[in-house]
Amino acid sequence: MNTDALPASPLAASGALTARPALPEPPSTRAADHGLRSVTDWAPIDAELQGLELISAPGALRALSRDFHWYSPVLQAQLADCRAGRVVRVSTEEDVLRVAGVAARHGLPLTVRAGGTGNYGQCVPLVGGLVMDVTPMMRVLEIAPGRVRAQAGARLADIEAAVREGGQALRLWPSTWRVATLGGFICGGFGGIGSTEHGVLRDPGNLLRCRVVTVEAEPRVIELQGEEIQQVHHAYGTNGILTEVEVALAPATDWVHVLVHFEGSPSGYRQLLDSAQRSVCGALRAFLMSAVDARFAPYYPALTGHFPAGRHALFAMVAPEALADFDALVRAQGGVLSFALNEAALLAAGLPPAWECAYNHTTLQALKADRGWTYLQVAYPQPFDPAVVQRQLQRWGDEVLQHQEFARMGGAPATFGLLLVRWRGAQRQAELIEEIERDGCTVFNPHVVSIEEGGMKTIDAAQIAFKRRADPHGLLNPGKTRGWLPGMARALPLASDKLHSPPSA
Ligand SMILES: Cc1cc2nc3c(=O)[nH]c(=O)nc-3n(C[C@H](O)[C@H](O)[C@H](O)COP(=O)(O)OP(=O)(O)OC[C@H]3O[C@@H](n4cnc5c(N)ncnc54)[C@H](O)[C@@H]3O)c2cc1C
Structure with missing residues (x-):
């Protein structure tokens, strides 16, 4: 895929942005670049794993080597060929101990897979090897x-x-x-x-x-x-x-799922954000507070008539005793309650629960209808100033649709954006990231596979120290942390010389 095909933004054209690499260099998908060997002969490993459910059919290996990284066209291209050589299913801790021992003795890259719903290729085995499916451990x-x-x-x-x-x-x-x-x-x-x-x-x-x-x-x-x-x-x-x-x-709590809509103008979105902000800053008990702008309405066919065209929407889950206060609060900002139902009543009415209209399910609704979208995750500086969103709304027009989540972090209110972004190439994504950061926000880049370049920003020394204890040979999910370098791995006690011929250049 040519990720740089589209023209640069007006900001870049005016010289306001300095040239910036489109997105960070991805980690290598070659085992040797991580100080590991590719498996050339699975027979001895298969023999040692006998008795466990072992999968080697190509279609299943492909399916079990994927997650929801396809939200990002960048990752979709980068990870297209990453495949496990085997998948093993485990249902007890004893099974896990056994597989871990086999992986260590054979110097086998080992990637844990659970539901496979991560968005950043988290459980995609970059260099192949063994994938361990833990979903049978379900008790x-x-x-x-x-x-x-x-x-x-x-x-x-x-x-x-x-x-x-x-x-x-x-x-x-x-x-x-x-x-x-x-x-x-x-x-x-x-x-x-x-x-x-x-x-x-x-x-x-x-x-x-x-x-x-x-x-x-x-x-x-x-x-x-x-x-x-x-x-x-x-x-x-x-x-x-x-x-x-x-x-x-x-x-x-038998949460009440509420859909409130607001006038579809920029000032209407401001009123919506103010309502959400006041709700989470006050004493009102809420489990979810999720805002989307009016352009999301066509992506919610199940809510036709409830999320009216041309209106912004606030999805909330509030405690039954807080409903009257919430209603008064949103009404004061021009909001109109579309419905307020507990989950049983909601499902009986054929309506989706509020949580299916929030976080990355919102992005999913849009992607189901139009694969030309991708997204960016943003943390806004606190105390949250809705004017930042309003400015961005006006600046980007139809290139970016607004979606904010109101949560708490470290005991204080926290506001996150999951912006729906029209895909215009990697360079344009990098420009948008830069523009968002200039507004004082933090971007959790969903177009990268490493922990540090995505959300965490810095290498977590405590996690790396723990890796030295728990994965001293550097076999677990290789390439996903920039904090681990091949030279840090303890030498392997080799199970078979055949498997461990020196890596080819
Ligand atoms: C539509 C949609 C909505 C989402 N909403 C949210 C959200 O609201 N909040 C949120 O935080 N995330 C969200 N996500 C991301 C993802 O769904 C969650 O992080 C989810 O909890 C991942 O669980 P999983 O079982 O699917 O893990 P997987 O995707 O299978 O694995 C995630 C990572 O954990 C590792 N892992 C899994 N199990 C183990 C284990 N037992 N031991 C060691 N490592 C393990 C894997 O190797 C991988 O790196 C969303 C994703 C999508 C597609």
């Missing part, structure tokens, strides 16, 4: 007041169903929770539905405990508690394999 192990412990491959929606029976609920989950797993959320996710009330994953009290398997000839289990879990959180499975996780629960 909920223990439910107690305020906490649940489950195998890492358990789906979040299944965990929720189990804890709801006892009047409890997960504190936060991604909008993909029907497929996404607990371990995948912790290793690949950030926050989501529920972050309006409980903050993001890394906020104190959300993550309680986990068990991590190391990748060594004799694998071990390391237990992490509380803050220690930050060492593996959002590390893309590069520094250990989670087998069990314990997270905090909240008392269950």
Whole structure:
């Protein structure tokens, strides 16, 4: 794909932007560039993994080497040929220990795959090797007041169903929770539905405990508690394999899903953002607060008549006792309540839940109709100033559609944008990123595969130190962290010389 085919923006043409590389250089997809060897003979590995479900059919290998990175035309091109040589399915911690040992003894690149819903090629095996599918590890192990412990491959929606029976609920989950797993959320996710009330994953009290398997000839289990879990959180499975996780629960609430619409002008969007901002800054209990501009309406066919053409929309989940205050607050800003229903009533009416209209599900609605879109993720400086969005709305016109999420982070309000961007080539994406950063915002670049170039910006020394303990040979998900260099790997105890002929130049 020629990613630079389209003309540069007027800003660049005027010389206001200095030439900037389109997007960072991607990591190599050659095993040798990561100090690893490509597997030439799977027979001894297959033999050692006998008894586990092993997949080698080309179609299945292709499908199980992909995730939702296709949101980015850049990653779609970059990762098109990345394929596992084998996929192994595991259902117990013993299975994981066994696979980890085989990987270490054979110097085999090993990438963990769970629901496969990540957006940045997080579970795509850059250099091939073995993919370990953990979704059969799906058991909920223990439910107690305020906490649940489950195998890492358990789906979040299944965990929720189990804890709801006892009047409890997960504190936060991604909008993909029907497929996404607990371990995948912790290793690949950030926050989501529920972050309006409980903050993001890394906020104190959300993550309680986990068990991590190391990748060594004799694998071990390391237990992490509380803050220690930050060492593996959002590390893309590069520094250990989670087998069990314990997270905090909240008392269950029968949230009211509300759709409010506002006048479709720039000032109408300002009023919408002001309403959302006031809702999350006040005492009103809300689980979700998601704003989209009027141009999203055609992408919500299930909401025809409820999300009227030419009106901006605010999707919220508010506590039943907060509904009257929320209604008064939005009305004061010119908002009109389209509906306010609990989830059972909503589903009975054939309407989508608010959480399916938020976070990256919003982007998905648009992509289903038009693959010419991509997106950029933005964190706005706090305290959030809606004027920034208003200026950007006017500056970019129909090239960028506005979508903001109102959450909490570190105990304070946090506002994120998932801007829907018309794809006009990598150079134009880089220009937009620069323009957004000039406005004082932070961009979490969704067109890159490394942890650092995407969200985290800097190398997390604690995560790299943990990788030295849990993945000393550098076999886990190679290429996904810029903090690990081939020279840092401890020499492998070789299982077979045949497999480890020196890498070709
Ligand atoms: C439509 C859509 C909406 C989304 N909404 C949100 C959202 O609201 N919030 C959010 O944070 N994200 C969101 N995402 C991204 C993604 O869905 C979540 O991060 C999700 O939690 C990933 O879980 P998964 O089971 O699919 O993990 P996968 O995609 O399979 O894996 C994610 C990463 O974690 C690693 N991993 C998985 N399991 C383990 C394990 N047991 N041990 C070690 N490493 C492991 C993988 O190697 C990979 O690097 C969205 C994506 C899409 C496509």
